[in-house]
Structures are given as structure tokens and as C-alpha cells.
Amino acid sequence: MFMYQLLRDNIEQHVHLSDAEFSHFATSFETKEIEKKQFLLREGEICRFEGFVTKGIFSVYHLDKNGDKQILYFAHENWWVTNIDSFTNNLPSQLFIEALEDSEVLLISKSDKESAYINLPKIEKLFRVMTQKTHVALQRRMIDSLSKTADQRYIDFIEKYPQLYQRLSNLQIAAYLGVSHEFLSKIRRKIAGQK
Amino acid sequence: MFMYQLLRDNIEQHVHLSDAEFSHFATSFETKEIEKKQFLLREGEICRFEGFVTKGIFSVYHLDKNGDKQILYFAHENWWVTNIDSFTNNLPSQLFIEALEDSEVLLISKSDKESAYINLPKIEKLFRVMTQKTHVALQRRMIDSLSKTADQRYIDFIEKYPQLYQRLSNLQIAAYLGVSHEFLSKIRRKIAGQK
DNA sequence: CATTATTATTGAACTTGTTCAATTTTTTTG
DNA sequence: CAAAAAAATTGAACAAGTTCAATAATAATG
Numbered sequence: 001m002f003m004y005q006l007l008r009d010n011i012e013q014h015v016h017l018s019d020a021e022f023s024h025f026a027t028s029f030e031t032k033e034i035e036k037k038q039f040l041l042r043e044g045e046i047c048r049f050e051g052f053v054t055k056g057i058f059s060v061y062h063l064d065k066n067g068d069k070q071i072l073y074f075a076h077e078n079w080w081v082t083n084i085d086s087f088t089n090n091l092p093s094q095l096f097i098e099a100l101e102d103s104e105v106l107l108i109s110k111s112d113k114e115s116a117y118i119n120l121p122k123i124e125k126l127f128r129v130m131t132q133k134t135h136v137a138l139q140r141r142m143i144d145s146l147s148k149t150a151d152q153r154y155i156d157f158i159e160k161y162p163q164l165y166q167r168l169s170n171l172q173i174a175a176y177l178g179v180s181h182e183f184l185s186k187i188r189r190k191i192a193g194q195k
Numbered sequence: 196m197f198m199y200q201l202l203r204d205n206i207e208q209h210v211h212l213s214d215a216e217f218s219h220f221a222t223s224f225e226t227k228e229i230e231k232k233q234f235l236l237r238e239g240e241i242c243r244f245e246g247f248v249t250k251g252i253f254s255v256y257h258l259d260k261n262g263d264k265q266i267l268y269f270a271h272e273n274w275w276v277t278n279i280d281s282f283t284n285n286l287p288s289q290l291f292i293e294a295l296e297d298s299e300v301l302l303i304s305k306s307d308k309e310s311a312y313i314n315l316p317k318i319e320k321l322f323r324v325m326t327q328k329t330h331v332a333l334q335r336r337m338i339d340s341l342s343k344t345a346d347q348r349y350i351d352f353i354e355k356y357p358q359l360y361q362r363l364s365n366l367q368i369a370a371y372l373g374v375s376h377e378f379l380s381k382i383r384r385k386i387a388g389q390k
Numbered sequence: 391c392a393t394t395a396t397t398a399t400t401g402a403a404c405t406t407g408t409t410c411a412a413t414t415t416t417t418t419t420g
Numbered sequence: 421c422a423a424a425a426a427a428a429t430t431g432a433a434c435a436a437g438t439t440c441a442a443t444a445a446t447a448a449t450g
Contacts, residue, residue, distance in 0.1 A: 070342045084331060084334075121319075124320070128323040134330065138333050138337060141337065142340065145341070146373035147259045147373075
């Protein structure tokens with residue numbers, strides 16, 4: 001099936017699995033469809049899965065006490081999505097994971113993931129390498145957030161994620177950049193005027 | 196030796212090693228002393244180590260084109276320090292690692308670390324778990340950086356790292372919080388006035 | 391301990407970003 | 421396709437944070 005091929009290609013970027021190994025690992029996943037505006041995970045729930053997005057986009061965000069949303073990341077096709085804190089430590093999630101389009105994910109449970117670690121050490125390596133990459137990306141974003149102005153972060157975002165930019169509302173992008181959507185609107189006007 | 200006991204206790208928080216396993220792993224480390232204001236790693240160099248701090252404090256930071264410093268984290272006794280991006284991908288470092296006091300680290304090279312992964316799978320687990328924890332902490336910091344005001348981030352910092360706060364200058368703390376040190380000074384005045 | 395460096399404070403003018411409220415535009419849905 | 425809902429724009433008043441330049445306080449060093 002197409003979505004399993006996507007998963008295989010994704011894994012192949014980090015470690016090589018034989019047909020048999022992949023087939024076995026792939027049976028650990030179940031498919032789930034989530035409609036737009038529905039949740040894969042809500043605040044307070046314990047995250048019992050790690051997901052691989054095969055269709056659509058999810059946003060992973062925090063809601064602060066003022067009701068403002070801070071988006072940690074977007075996960076579209078070919079990305080992994082979970083609340084790693086809740087998942088690994090069995091803690092109530094402080095994050096929401098919401099579908100921004102009608103979406104589809106392959107989900108693996110914690111116990112299946114742990115079995116895979118044991119049966120297939122390459123899987124442990126896979127997740128270690130993925131976590132490292134994600135961490136490096138977040139370090140870069142943290143530095144940008146400390147040093148760059150919102151204008152520049154917006155320009156960088158468009159350049160880095162042109163396909164994502166097309167599919168997201170400015171409300172979403174503003175919540176990712178950490179500015180009000182009104183201010184993002186003014187940034188857009190300013191940039192448009194410069195061209 | 197005292198510093199190896201520190202290392203062992205640190206590892207023990209995540210995985211258990213027998214005396215023999217630990218002794219073997221410990222031989223991979225070499226001790227290095229770094230004087231205050233000297234560098235463990237400079238921008239442009241490839242990071243060939245992962246370090247465990249046994250004495251002193253390091254700051255891991257980026258210098259932007261304006262010459263402003265953004266501090267990613269501080270590593271004091273009992274913390275690990277490296278540039279994970281440069282280390283894992285053999286890329287020139289975009290970060291500096293500088294000793295803020297006369298310091299001492301135990302260093303392990305990439306090849307020794309990789310041997311350990313192979314000889315002792317618990318070590319792979321150790322680093323996977325540590326990276327996950329670090330990642331979760333950075334996610335929380337990212338959310339705070341998107342949602343909280345500098346006053347609140349400063350108050351949080353003092354509360355979270357009271358011992359670190361005592362040993363750092365306000366210049367360092369400002370570069371960590373992402374504000375000018377002048378503004379931090381005004382925050383401090385405001386907070387002092389409230390008490 | 392006297393001198394020099396670095397760090398911290400302060401004020402004033404300025405820039406960046408927020409909030410609120412109103413209006414327009416676009417998208418969704420019956 | 422009409423109506424309703426959601427998203428985007430705009431302006432005005434405000435708050436948060438920067439920059440620059442001067443001064444004071446602390447720490448480092450011969």
C-alpha cells in the first residue's frame with residue numbers, strides 16, 4: 001500500500017531494513033483517519049502513540065492561560081508526530097495535536113515500539129537519530145527566536161517551508177512565529193510593498 | 196576518582212551498568228581542564244567530543260552577525276556538553292563552547308562512543324534517553340520563549356536554576372533569556388521594587 | 391592596594407510588537 | 421448560491437524591549 005511505501009522510504013533515510021524486517025515492523029502500525037479540526041491528542045490525555053503522517057497536516061501546540069496558541073511544529077506527509085514528553089514519561093499531555101486538513105496517520109503504540117527496540121536494534125538507532133535531528137532543528141529555531149526579528153523569521157519560514165506556507169493560514173503561521181496575527185498581517189503588507 | 200563517581204551516578208539515573216561495564220566505558224574518557232574564558236569548541240571547528248562536566252560551567256552559544264550572543268544552554272557539574280549537530284554530522288560548528296569558570300570535563304570521542312554503542316547497547320539507550328530529555332526541555336523553553344514575557348522568563352530562570360543564577364553574570368543570563376542586559380537590569384529593578 | 395577591566399545601572403529616544411475594535415475578504419456549509 | 425463562519429486587514433493607542441551614551445559598582449590583576 002502507498003502509505004507503507006512512504007513509511008519505508010522515510011525509514012530508509014536513516015537505517016536499512018530488509019523486506020522481512022520492514023514487513024514485521026510495519027505490522028505494528030495501525031491506520032487512523034482524522035478529520036480537519038479533530039484531535040489526535042488533547043491536553044490532559046496521555047500520548048500512547050508515535051505517528052507517521054501519510055496524508056494532511058497536523059499542528060502540535062500549546063495553549064497558554066490567556067488562550068493563546070504556541071505552535072511547536074507542523075507535521076505534514078512524511079513527518080513523524082507525537083508528544084515525546086507525554087509518550088515517554090506517561091505524563092498528561094500539555095500539548096494538543098490537531099488536524100488542519102483531513103488527515104491520515106500510521107500509529108505505533110509504546111509497547112510495540114519497545115518490542116521493536118529489542119527485536120531490531122536498528123529501530124532504536126532510527127529513533128535515536130530522528131530525535132537528534134529534531135533536536136538540532138529545534139536548537140536552530142531557538143537561536144533564531146532569540147536573535148531574529150519577526151519579519152526575518154517570517155521570511156525564513158516561507159523560504160524553508162514553501163509548500164507548508166501555501167497550505168497554512170496566517171493564523172497558524174503567526175502562532176508558529178510567536179506573533180499576533182494582526183502583526184503578521186502588517187509584516188506581510190510591509191514585505192509586499194518592498195517588492 | 197571523584198569525577199568518575201560523578202559520571203557513574205549520572206549514568207545510573209538512566210541505565211544500570213555493572214562495575215566491569217562501567218570501568219570499561221570509563222576508560223574511553225579523557226580529562227581536560229579549561230581555564231575561564233577559554234574555549235572547549237570554537238565556531239568553525241568540528242566537534243569531536245561529547246563531554247561530561249565535572250567542575251566549572253560552560254556556556255554554549257551562537258554569535259550572530261551583529262556580534263550578539265544567544266546562549267543555548269549552560270552546562271555545569273554533572274551536565275553533558277557537546278555541539279550535537281557538529282558532532283553527529285561532522286559539520287563545522289556554528290556554536291562556541293566557553294568556560295565561564297576554571298573548569299574540567301571528561302571527554303569521549305566519536306569513535307569511542309560508537310564502539311560503546313556496539314559493545315554495550317545500554318549506552319545507545321543512555322544517549323537516546325538523554326537526547327529525548329534534552330529535547331523535551333528545549334520544547335518547553337521554546338514554548339516559554341513564544342508565550343512569556345522577559346520578566347516571567349527571568350523569574351522562571353531563577354526559580355528553576357537557583358544555583359546557576361548565583362554563579363552567572365547578568366550579561367550571561369540576558370543572553371540566555373534573549374534580552375539586552377540593559378533591559379534585564381530594568382527588570383531586576385522592577386522586581387526588587389515589588390518585594 | 392591601586393589600577394584597570396568588566397559588569398551593572400540609569401535615562402531618553404526609538405523600534406518592535408500587542409491589543410482592541412471595526413471592516414473586508416475568503417472559505418465553508420446548508 | 422446564499423448565509424454564516426472564519427480569516428485577513430487596518431488604524432490607533434499602548435506595552436515591551438532596544439540602543440546609545442554616561443555613570444556607578446564590582447571584580448580581576450600586577
